[in-house]
Amino acid sequence: MSVPIARCTLLTVVCEASLEDDLVADLGTLGATGYTITDARGSGAHGVRDAAWPPGANIRVEVLCDGRTAEAIAHHLEERYYADYAMVLFTSDVGVLRPRKFAP
Amino acid sequence: MSVPIARCTLLTVVCEASLEDDLVADLGTLGATGYTITDARGSGAHGVRDAAWPPGANIRVEVLCDGRTAEAIAHHLEERYYADYAMVLFTSDVGVLRPRKFAP
Amino acid sequence: MSVPIARCTLLTVVCEASLEDDLVADLGTLGATGYTITDARGSGAHGVRDAAWPPGANIRVEVLCDGRTAEAIAHHLEERYYADYAMVLFTSDVGVLRPRKFAP
Amino acid sequence: MPFEPVILFFLLGAAAGLLRSDLKIPGVLYESLSIFLLLAIGLKGGVELSRHPVAELLGQAAAVVAVAALIPLAAFPVLRRLGGLARADAASIAAHYGSVSVVTFAVAGAWLAGRNESAEGHLVVFLVLLEFPALVIGVLLARGGNAATPWRRVLHEVFAGKSILLLVGGLLIGWAAGADGIRPLDRMFFDLFKGMLAFFLLEMGLVAASRLGELRRAGAFLLAFAVAMPVAAGALGALTGTLLGLSVGGAALLATLYASASYIAAPAAMRIAVPEANPALSIGTALGITFPFNLLLGIPLYHSLARHLQGVPA
Amino acid sequence: MPFEPVILFFLLGAAAGLLRSDLKIPGVLYESLSIFLLLAIGLKGGVELSRHPVAELLGQAAAVVAVAALIPLAAFPVLRRLGGLARADAASIAAHYGSVSVVTFAVAGAWLAGRNESAEGHLVVFLVLLEFPALVIGVLLARGGNAATPWRRVLHEVFAGKSILLLVGGLLIGWAAGADGIRPLDRMFFDLFKGMLAFFLLEMGLVAASRLGELRRAGAFLLAFAVAMPVAAGALGALTGTLLGLSVGGAALLATLYASASYIAAPAAMRIAVPEANPALSIGTALGITFPFNLLLGIPLYHSLARHLQGVPA
Amino acid sequence: MPFEPVILFFLLGAAAGLLRSDLKIPGVLYESLSIFLLLAIGLKGGVELSRHPVAELLGQAAAVVAVAALIPLAAFPVLRRLGGLARADAASIAAHYGSVSVVTFAVAGAWLAGRNESAEGHLVVFLVLLEFPALVIGVLLARGGNAATPWRRVLHEVFAGKSILLLVGGLLIGWAAGADGIRPLDRMFFDLFKGMLAFFLLEMGLVAASRLGELRRAGAFLLAFAVAMPVAAGALGALTGTLLGLSVGGAALLATLYASASYIAAPAAMRIAVPEANPALSIGTALGITFPFNLLLGIPLYHSLARHLQGVPA
């Protein structure tokens, strides 16, 4: 009953909902094989974003990928969006069953 | 002011929303003491699932449990659902305040 | 293309939605620089909370902060809410690009 | 026709819940419907108020509120002594039964309308006035007046809470605009009222069914309380209404208000103010038993009580 | 006027999808609208039923259901042999086409009403009865009767599923309350029906456009099937309706039911019961081709078939 | 009656926000309501258009659009020089004020209807035409014509954006179906229009209240701009409408369009095209000040301007 667990990187981005389409396009270009999005609200350096209307809504995006891809995505997002948009990003180490699924 | 933190496993599953009832039943059987679900959308090997209507919606399920239970759940889900359903699964190591709460 | 990644703590709380306003106020007082909230449902020691109506809804709150702040928040929540409310809390170690952003 | 048809939607929802159907009413629809119902009831009352001099109501309103305070004050010792409940639980349940259910009131109004029976329009004002005093009494009973109650927070929860805000807001808008000013909104707020109520009841049936499991924890005493309490309070209401000179319909509505138990405003307020009370007990009885009891049996019963008290033939 | 105007909303939604507009209909609105439409159709049928003795319908209903069973039974071998599809896929697609589309039925009703043409009210009962047998047949075809099918789970999914529950629930409420009892709900369920349908079609246009990509996987055979199958089934329906003595409108509605493919109940049931079937194939054809085909061309075609069969001039 | 009653819902929402009530309008309800309002306004305009030869409008439309282009072009240097704002901020705010607010237009229409005053139906066409040119001008102003603007992306955002798509889609459907074809949808799109508007205004009141805090960053100059700009643009609109031969009602509506600032289409487009602009400044002024100003004072003011210009007694 033992399932072999391999290591993989989970990159999580919280940002303005208006970036969804652009971000999804970027992820594909940068080699992510998939992503998961949930609707979110929150607060940070750009003030309270309470999702009461579309300009004030956030999304929370998760990408499972290898460390190199995560680094590339993080780098790109920082370059492209950090200056102008509400955005936060963090990575963690997780175990997956089929690591091939998440490599480009 | 120190809170003793113990280690515990967090199992996260992203899958088709239509599996919710079956999955919840399975979790109980396999010894999980609880779960948390959020609505999600995403993309992966089974294409884009944008949650525009029920057959295209995902859920994101989190289970805090001990390592053995997490392994049993992962094993079961792989056997039972991986072949036929859109599903992704990963585990991570987290700290909790009351580990007893999450052991069967 | 290397992005320097620093360590940081991610504190996740799942609790009754009715606590949202109080919790957000507490987080500010205790030194969190931001938070992210998603709507959730689930099950645990307080039974099934299926979000079919407001008294049965959960929220899932994430706070990126340094370890000390996470400990303070965890301690406070345990003192203040654990006895009377449905609540679960866990911490994990994550990598962030700009750790300063998450220190009080 | 024994039932008001909207009640059938409650039964359909309850059946769906008991059959474990995959029918789920989105939480957002619940919230949207409750905003609609609260606003619409407020508007209706406001339009009625604009037709009458408000001053005349003051005496009647004071009496209605004073008598209603007896309900939580009587329920509390019963729950404590006969039921053996903890102080916080007894106080919280007393607050739920002392406050009122907006939807039960709406169904009673629909039931009267279905019989072509009228009632004083200003009953809506009493609905608003009755919503909150019991919540304050409940907190006082729980705290025994001594402990550190976050009063600011509690009062804010009650008065800036969604229920009071929308009811009072609707009342003021209806009163300021009057029947003519509101007319272009009639299609939305009045014509669709019963249809929206039907949807809301479908949802409440689903929720009530999911609460039945929790009633096992409640025990026989609470089950009996959940039926006896509304009957007693309803009788008090029918009597009060009659003594105050209300019509049969008006007295039946006041009886329904007294008999009904809150499950929108009270759970929210008690969760903040008396968190050590177990919400499964108060919501389980108020929504799982008293609400359907009032819908199916209570309303006709209170009406016939009012009829008898006023000596009106059926 | 060649098109029923509500169809234009479908085209608008499809255009928005193809233009990759940021227009998104919230999933919750989709769910709320489908609850509304299912309930409203049930209520309408129930009110009609309350006007007629139910017993008279039994024979007709049995015939309608029996003939309809031919549809999945004929579709399956075609899909297997001519199409070379895997057993599970063929069975699942057969189930989708054997079952019915509530929204296609509603549009056909609106189309008839737009021409001031009437149809037997009890067609709604057939809608309910036709929804599930094909799903059971599809599961049997997929399993060949031998493997371990979770029948309890499947039957529960079908009978306690949202579609059947709301249709049957509406039917019973409409039947119990009758036209007079339902009247206060008319403003919601009947007057707004077509507007709600327009919104739902806007959403379905968006969804259908997003499914077009998946049709590439389907191949030429399935594209042809998605047009030929409804025409054949529609002809069978027009004939059956005529032989059973339905009016031209009624026969056209029955033809539409036979011709339509389910995309609410069937996808949900098949996902549980025949998980190894690829949903992209069944939903892609049913929603991406057959649904718009029926809306734009099928309905007028089935109507003129019924007209010719009954020898009625245009 | 000084206020149009729907405005009271805006005030109620704002009060709830300022009182920090727990009243929250679900985001999904906001989106559903805005889809409804955009579609309904488009349909109304389309039905009007179907009654008139479109060709006659071309000259008027060209003039209306050309004059409107003066608004962002005049606002930009004022914001840059007098206000000392950064280039991107000045350009983004100019785009917001150059574009139009659909809801302000709807309230002005309701206000006129409440006074039994008519206006040319084709004003809706101007609403559609005025929505986007200012957005393009804003991007040009921000970029100074040189930098790498993602034009494809920006134009797609504008033309396939929800606002234009639903307005134009509604216009085409209303035009194709005509008054008779749309009639079965009247109950939804026209009868409920004002009720839906009331709900939307309740929500906008809540949102506007939550934006007030951001105005502190805006400073006195922007506060003054947010009142002076609509008055100046409104005067320009009343004059243009009068010179083009519109009725008093029509000129008042055109003035309202010129005076209003966009907070649906513009924020979305500017966020993509001019991301370095601070959205708190543009949304705070447009929604926090100009929108309520227009609702409460602007509309009657523009109307009396139009009246005076055309020499019509009150």
Ligand SMILES: Nc1ncnc2c1ncn2[C@@H]1O[C@H](COP(=O)(O)O)[C@@H](O)[C@H]1O
């Ligand atoms: N310290 C934090 N912990 C968790 N989430 C955060 C934190 N800071 C910011 N966020 C989230 O990221 C979004 C954008 O952050 P910011 O760019 O800092 O405004 C916020 O609206 C929050 O949802």
Ligand SMILES: Nc1ncnc2c1ncn2[C@@H]1O[C@H](COP(=O)(O)O)[C@@H](O)[C@H]1O
């Ligand atoms: N690489 C990934 N990163 C994050 N989420 C993923 C990834 N791949 C798949 N998912 C999620 O899991 C769901 C099912 O995945 P799949 O079975 O690969 O289609 C998708 O719809 C996504 O929500």
Ligand SMILES: Nc1ncnc2c1ncn2[C@@H]1O[C@H](COP(=O)(O)O)[C@@H](O)[C@H]1O
């Ligand atoms: N073992 C668990 N794994 C994941 N989530 C949990 C777990 N236990 C509880 N939760 C979540 O935390 C909420 C409150 O938990 P409790 O106080 O145990 O009822 C539940 O409604 C779930 O959403």
Ligand code: NA
């Ligand atoms: Na009461």
Ligand code: NA
């Ligand atoms: Na069929």
Ligand code: NA
């Ligand atoms: Na303008």
